[in-house]
Amino acid sequence: MSRQRSMEKILASEYVSIGELVRITGCRYSTLKFYTEGMLPFEQAEENLTRRFPREAAVARIEQIRSLRQDGLSIPAIKKLL
Numbered sequence: 001m002s003r004q005r006s007m008e009k010i011l012a013s014e015y016v017s018i019g020e021l022v023r024i025t026g027c028r029y030s031t032l033k034f035y036t037e038g039m040l041p042f043e044q045a046e047e048n049l050t051r052r053f054p055r056e057a058a059v060a061r062i063e064q065i066r067s068l069r070q071d072g073l074s075i076p077a078i079k080k081l082l
Contacts, residue, residue: 015043015052024055025062032062038079039065 005013010020018036022029036042040061042051061082068078 010055013055016055016058017050017052021053021055021058021062024059027062035062035065039082 004023005020007023010016010024013020016024018029018032021027021032025032032040036051040053040058042053042058044051064082065078068081069075073081
């Protein structure tokens, strides 16, 4: 079992895991997992490896999605927009 990185180290990292994005943004894991289907950019070297998210871009995209949801857009509409 791996230990969690400190918030200081996460915020200094260029790339973060989905679990670390949960901690940064307060979004649910299942929500972020859903967003990876065409709305949230990630890198994955091979199929079995952990997805790594560019921290700044991912947080900005999550904030953008939240804002669009508050404006009343549906998820399919947001996917088309992004």
